[in-house]
Amino acid sequence: MALVFSHTATDPVRLTDAMRSVFVELLVHGPLSRAEVARRLALSPSALTKLTRPLIEAGYLLEASGEEGPATVGRPSQPLQVDASRMSFAGIKLTADELFAVRTDLAATVQAETSRPLAGHDIDHVLGRITEAVEELTVPGRPLSGVGISLAGTATPTDPVVHTSPFLGWSQLPLAELVERAVGVPTVLDNDVRALTAVQQWFGEGVGHSSFALVTVGAGLGCGLVVGDRLVTGQSGATGLIGHLQIDDRGPLCERGHRGCARAYASSPSIRRSIATTIDRPDLTFDDCLALAADGHPVARRVLDEAGAALGQVVATVANLTGPELVVLSGESVHMYDVCAQAFHTALAAHTHWTARPVRVAVKPFAFNEWARGAAVTALQHLLLHR
Amino acid sequence: MALVFSHTATDPVRLTDAMRSVFVELLVHGPLSRAEVARRLALSPSALTKLTRPLIEAGYLLEASGEEGPATVGRPSQPLQVDASRMSFAGIKLTADELFAVRTDLAATVQAETSRPLAGHDIDHVLGRITEAVEELTVPGRPLSGVGISLAGTATPTDPVVHTSPFLGWSQLPLAELVERAVGVPTVLDNDVRALTAVQQWFGEGVGHSSFALVTVGAGLGCGLVVGDRLVTGQSGATGLIGHLQIDDRGPLCERGHRGCARAYASSPSIRRSIATTIDRPDLTFDDCLALAADGHPVARRVLDEAGAALGQVVATVANLTGPELVVLSGESVHMYDVCAQAFHTALAAHTHWTARPVRVAVKPFAFNEWARGAAVTALQHLLLHR
DNA sequence: GGCTTTACTTGACAACGCGAACAAATAACC
DNA sequence: GGTTATTTGTTCGCGTTGTCAAGTAAAGCC
Structure with missing residues (x-):
């Protein structure tokens, strides 16, 4: 069931490890010249000629000869890129x-x-x-x-x-x-x-970072880790279980009976429920709640400040423990960030370990699919x- | 400044990557036959003959021909081991x-x-x-x-x-x-x-585990991570900063003004201080405090139960986030485990994410050096x- | 005493990638 | 405008590395 690289059924391209790494480098880091790929992978220029030829012949790589970069000394480079449609x-x-x-x-x-x-x-x-x-x-x-x-x-x-x-x-x-x-x-x-x-690792904010964390907010909270360019897979696949991280011991209850866990503060159902039941408007959607908070409604404002603070504490905990270069925020309800950014960053700073550099945070809008x-x-x- | 492998000054052994990996495999996993090393490193048996010969000639590997394993069919294997004294x-x-x-x-x-x-x-x-x-x-x-x-x-x-x-x-x-x-x-x-x-990774409890965490208790709390056989080094070396992880928001103060952080509960100075000041015996050492708790003194008992619970929560947080195969407890004051094991395991179970398997915990006695x-x-x- | 099984060795060979030499294409310089 | 410098990319030969196939070694099994 190997991935087949071939231009005709009779002449499949046998992928060596080196060819694979060249292909991935070009896929992830966009059009690059052979010389640049050689430098990045610590290979000789001649190796790149050999490695790319069969991939070009089979149509998996294209010589993107069109664009001209800024004028530079020396022979102009000939960028290669993956034919994504293959x-x-x-x-x-x-x-x-x-x-x-x-x-x-x-x-x-x-x-x-x-x-x-x-x-x-x-x-x-x-x-x-x-x-x-x-x-x-x-x-x-x-x-x-x-x-x-x-x-x-x-x-x-x-x-x-x-x-x-x-x-x-x-x-x-x-x-x-x-x-x-x-x-x-x-x-x-x-x-x-x-x-x-x-997705973030190869095609998003994580590109160029050998270690970063992704924190998602939505129906629950999740966390993915990339450490040393590798996606972390815990024993039997359990990692990033930050949903029930304890924020305090007096806050709202979550559905598993934890008082004040991250999920009870920052998941979208919890936020909606807190606001909707408190002001007795059970019809409110999550986005209605965000709008109320943005308008300064005191209950919604308070709930979102607390949610932002909980999220900040979660991100600080992840950053303190794993020391990522970057934390990416995403998930169905990341857009709540706009309404609680201040509380988030205050809590993040307060809970970041005093000897650690502040971690960079990128907010990634979330598409439906x-x-x-x-x-x-x-x-x-x-x-x-x-x- | 490369590490020199040589038996005479005139004939240094040039270490290739493969030789290095064979050497490390034998160093970490004790005496192994060539055949076994070949299987573990996915090399052919003939490669092992060639790779080990120069290392044996130079005296870095020894043929531990002495011991006989359990009788098995086939030619008996000839275990190799590193000459640690070299x-x-x-x-x-x-x-x-x-x-x-x-x-x-x-x-x-x-x-x-x-x-x-x-x-x-x-x-x-x-x-x-x-x-x-x-x-x-x-x-x-x-x-x-x-x-x-x-x-x-x-x-x-x-x-x-x-x-x-x-x-x-x-x-x-x-x-x-x-x-x-x-x-x-x-x-x-x-x-x-x-x-x-x-140390744990190559010569201790971590041997044989591709991912584990080490949690230390002593003057402070610390955490080291091995993920995918690699020791995690965060950006500029900051990882495992669990000392100020928040346990609750009403507990004791730490010296940086956090209320109820892990350090305030579980570091040995905090434990000693809590007990010594409460019962007005400023001369008590940390080990005196452990002895009091073991004897059932109510103050010491309570403080150590809380310390154990805090430590359990810390370990659960680390395990939830990174999914290690094993958590090793160590540090100058690990022996406090004996006095608070029950509180520790109760808290660990309570804070382990409900979808995660319980993590295995190994307590490693700590030597002075x-x-x-x-x-x-x-x-x-x-x-x-x-x- | 053969037969089977496993460990290890040997030598021929294939592949992978490097170095050196070279061709190509540009800017910089006089 | 020609020369030089610089960088990219190619070709070819070679050394290294490790595999494969065949053979040797040393045991238990029947």
Whole structure:
């Protein structure tokens, strides 16, 4: 089930490790000259001529001869770039009651999307909807190179099995194997937050950073870590479980009975619930609550200040412990940042260890299909690197 | 300043990457047959014959032909092991008022130790005491292969500069360069907790685990992380700063004005102070306090229960975030574990994320010279792997 | 005493990447 | 406007590294 690099069926390109690393370098770091790639990978210029030739001949790399850079001394360089259209990947995010799917190219650009409601969690039903979605996304005559599936729970790309998924009620389910058999395309699983981290690592804010953290806010809180250029996968895939980090011991209750945990302060359902029940307007949406806070409504203002402060403390804890170069904020409700930035940064500074440099924080707007895109990138990354 | 592998001055062994990895595998994982090393490193058996021959001829590897394993079918294997006596390293731990130093062999066995009081923190004085200690530890005619220096603060082995060291009042001090010039031996710096983590990684509880965390208790709290077989070095060397992790918001004050932070609950000075002042016996030592708690004295009992609970919460936070296979407890006051194990495990279980498997915890008794030994291992690791 | 199993060694060979020499394409300089 | 400097990229030969296949060694099994 190796990723096939070929221009004709009879003449496949055999990928060596060096070719792979050149390809990934060009995919992630955009058009680069051979000379530049050679420097970055500590290879000789001649090695690059040899390594790139078969990839160019097979059409996976393009000589982007068009653009001229700023005039410089010496022979002008000839930038190479990956032809992103040469492969497609499907990414599928599973939630308790719906499935979101996208098709992306090699550069993780979304080219099609779809979704399916999930009427239940029995595997045959879910498998059926996944197969439908993949078939809908597949262009006839252009088979997918990989399928990625992400979900909340413990799963890793190295392993075709969902260890546990509380919201889907699964445990030890060999989902990747089943999907792979059903759709005939190599399939990779991963935790949803880690998948989102993979997007940032190769195609987002994390590019150029060998270690960073992604903190997500939404229905829950999550955290993905990249350390030494590697996405961290804990034992059986459990990492970044910051949702129930204790913020104080007198705050609101979360649904698992923790008083004052991060989730009780900063998840979007908690924020909405706090405001809506306190001012007795059960119809308020989360975004209504943000608008109220922006307008200075005292209850909404207070709840969002507390949420921002909780988030700041979470980010400080992550930064103190792992020392990332950067923390990226994302998730369905990152836009709450605009309403609570001050409280966030105050708490972040207060909880950053006094001997540590302040960590840089980047806020990444969240697109609706980002979770599914993450799943596609997981597949892409894992199939490019490990097969 | 590369580490020299030679049996005569005229015939040095040029270490290739593969030879290095074989050597390290044998150093860390004890006597192994060639066949076993080949399997572990994904090399062919013939490669191992070739790679080990020069190392055996030069005397760095020994054929431990003596011991017989359990009788098995096939030709018996011929275990190889590193001759630990072939190199020595000095390790030095700097504190605000003293310097502890050890000499170890390649297997990190301590063979000599010494110390010096530090009358001040000006670099010439400290450099003088370091040089004295190194000279005292050096056996005439057997030069050291490396010197490691560890201290509280931000420093990394890749960098000869102490970025900041609050307790010594240093910042941006090129200590490794200065020591290297003074004693004529390659010198490596690192943070003290990371150095201790290196010991566990290669010669302690961490052997065989690709990811684990070390949590230390003593005058402060610290944490070192190994992720994917690599010791984590944050930006400019700041990681594992768990000392001021908030436990609750009504507890004791720490010296930086945090209420209820981990340090205020679980550091040995805080524990001693809480008990000694409350029962008005300022002469009590930390160990007296442990004894009181063990005897059931209500004040001491309560303080140690709270300390154990704080430590449990810290370990849970580390485990939730990074998903280690194992957490090792160590530090000058780990023996407090015996008096507060129950509170520790209760808090650990309560704060472990509900979807995560319980993490395994190993308690590692702490020897007096362990900090200095850590510095020696830092030197050994860095010089073996990166030069 | 063969047979099987596993460990290790040997020598031929393939591949990978480097160095050196060279061609190409530009700016800088006189 | 020609020469020089500079940088990119290519070609070719070579050394290194590690694999493969074949063979040797040393045990237990029957």
